[in-house]
Structures are given as structure tokens and as C-alpha cells.
Amino acid sequence: MIEVEHLTKRFGATTAVDDLSFTVRPGTVTGFLGPNGAGKSTAMRAIAGLVRPTSGTTRVNGRPIEEHAAPLTEIGTLLGTPAHPGRTARNHLRALAATHGLGRARVEDVLRLTGMEAVANRRVGTYSMGMAQRLGLAAALLGDPHTIMLDEPINGLDPDGIVWVRHFLRGLAAEGRTVFLSSHLMSEMAQTADHLVVIGRGRLIADAPIAELLDGVGETRVVVRTPDADRLAPALAGRGVTVTSVAAGELEVTGIDAAEIAAIARDHDVLLHELTTRTASLEEAYLSLTDAAVDYQAVPAAAAR
Numbered sequence: 001m002i003e004v005e006h007l008t009k010r011f012g013a014t015t016a017v018d019d020l021s022f023t024v025r026p027g028t029v030t031g032f033l034g035p036n037g038a039g040k041s042t043a044m045r046a047i048a049g050l051v052r053p054t055s056g057t058t059r060v061n062g063r064p065i066e067e068h069a070a071p072l073t074e075i076g077t078l079l080g081t082p083a084h085p086g087r088t089a090r091n092h093l094r095a096l097a098a099t100h101g102l103g104r105a106r107v108e109d110v111l112r113l114t115g116m117e118a119v120a121n122r123r124v125g126t127y128s129m130g131m132a133q134r135l136g137l138a139a140a141l142l143g144d145p146h147t148i149m150l151d152e153p154i155n156g157l158d159p160d161g162i163v164w165v166r167h168f169l170r171g172l173a174a175e176g177r178t179v180f181l182s183s184h185l186m187s188e189m190a191q192t193a194d195h196l197v198v199i200g201r202g203r204l205i206a207d208a209p210i211a212e213l214l215d216g217v218g219e220t221r222v223v224v225r226t227p228d229a230d231r232l233a234p235a236l237a238g239r240g241v242t243v244t245s246v247a248a249g250e251l252e253v254t255g256i257d258a259a260e261i262a263a264i265a266r267d268h269d270v271l272l273h274e275l276t277t278r279t280a281s282l283e284e285a286y287l288s289l290t291d292a293a294v295d296y297q298a299v300p301a302a303a304a305r
């Protein structure tokens, strides 16, 4: 479990995280989503105890990270601090284990868990991005932590690597662990996370299951292309339907399905060139959410003048 309460972090004039509160629960994969510079890394570093908050608190498994006697067994992190390129993965993990009082047997466990055994004696500097990410995951799992927090673990991976990471993280959540990962891409999160915490400019925008986020912002709409838009639009209107003219000969219709539109078109002798049902994609949901964040920012700026 990760709890963030009224977390604010300023770097000089920049407010990286602004009064942010959310809870990451065990047993699910929670995505931490926001555009570049939204404050995700800063918030994660504060949770890991690597950044001192300007105000507010963070707790891991019920306590501030610094109050845990063995932090590595509480939270495993991947926060973009790569291993020394001249070391082998096995030696890197052994050194890490030794400084945290963990045995060598656990190193072999995590190498096996992350599929790294065959390359464990190679120098880290020769690794592909995918291998380096696996090593990062192996290090995060070393203390067998109940909570795992990963900053952009999918960034730069090839499709096989992405599938592997997704499957792996889902497995950890299925074991009842808390899994929290960041990304600036909704498409990555759509297939990996069950729940999303979305931030923009350091502030919370949404904290909800992915399905609920889609329900909230997305509506099924039908795109209609017809040379008779002038006649069809009024025929559709007045039935609890919204009709928007998006281009010449093209309408966007909500509140009625494609079959009903086709029937009305036939009744009015309207020729249809296209009738396409579009469900809001996660990407659209995300853009609509983060647009709101920009609007939010514009208000205080205007008010300040």
C-alpha cells in the first residue's frame, strides 16, 4: 500500500508536485499517468524517500519510508538509477543484496524470476534496453517486497519486452502485491493497469478504475458522411440526439445508434456514404482529462493579472 497525502514539492520557482493525495492499493496494477513533466518521477522519489517533500506526507505499507528498518523488503523500486556498466548483473545484485543483509540465494531467485540467468555474467554495459529493464526489475524484487514502484518500466522496450513486463506485473499483483508504475502514454497503461492515477502539472486529475474513466469521458458516437447532411441533421434532431457538423458532408451524432440513423435516413430519402460507430478510445479519454488540467492552470494565471 502507498499513501500520499497533500504532497507538495517545489524546486525553486517550479512546483513539481502540488497538493497531491492518492492511495495505491494491493492486489491491482495501478498506473501513474501524466504528460512529461507532470511530476510523476518527483512524487515517486518522494515516496521512496529520495526527495524531501516541501509539505505533505507519504507512507509505504502504513509508515513513512524512513521509519522502516529494512526498506528494500517493503518497497522495490525502479527509478532510473542504472547499474554500473562495468559490472555483471549477478555481481550488481550480489552487492545490493549484501548491503541490505540479503543472502546470495535470493539473487539467484530474482535472476530466475526475471529470466536473466543466461545473461547474468555479462557486463551490464552490453545489455539491450529490455535486459537492463529486467535487471532493474530483478533489483526491485530482491527484498521480496510487498510494494513495487516502477518509473516508466515499459519505455523503450520492444513489443516482446512490453508483453513480458505486463504479464510479470500482473502476476505480482495477483500475488496480492501493490504494483505502481508510471508512464506518459495512455496506450501503455490501457493494457497494463487496472486502476489509474492521472496527474497534470503536479495536481491530481483522476483516480479511478480504467473502465470508470472511460465511462466518464467517452461516449459512443456515430460518424455519418452524406451529401444530404443539410436534410439529415434536422431529421435526426429533436429525438434526444446531439448532431454536430464536423466538416462538409460529415456529421457526428450521439444519443442514437447507427441502425436508427440508417432507418431515419431511408425515411427521408437521404443517401449515406459512411456510417461508423466510434467508441472513445483510452487515448481520447486521456487527452480530454489532461486538457482539463491545462484549463485549470489557465484560470489562476488569468486571475493573477
Ligand SMILES: Nc1ncnc2c1ncn2[C@@H]1O[C@H](COP(=O)(O)OP(=O)(O)OP(=O)(O)O)[C@@H](O)[C@H]1O
Binding pocket: 011, 014, 015, 016, 034, 035, 036, 037, 038, 039, 040, 041, 042, 043, 184
Ligand atoms: N531536481 C530538480 N530540480 C529542479 N526542477 C526539477 C527537479 N526535478 C524535477 N524538476 C521539475 O519538476 C517538474 C516535474 O518533473 P518530473 O520529472 O517529476 O515529471 P515527470 O512527470 O516524471 O516527467 P517525465 O515523464 O518527463 O519524467 C518538471 O518541471 C521538472 O523540470
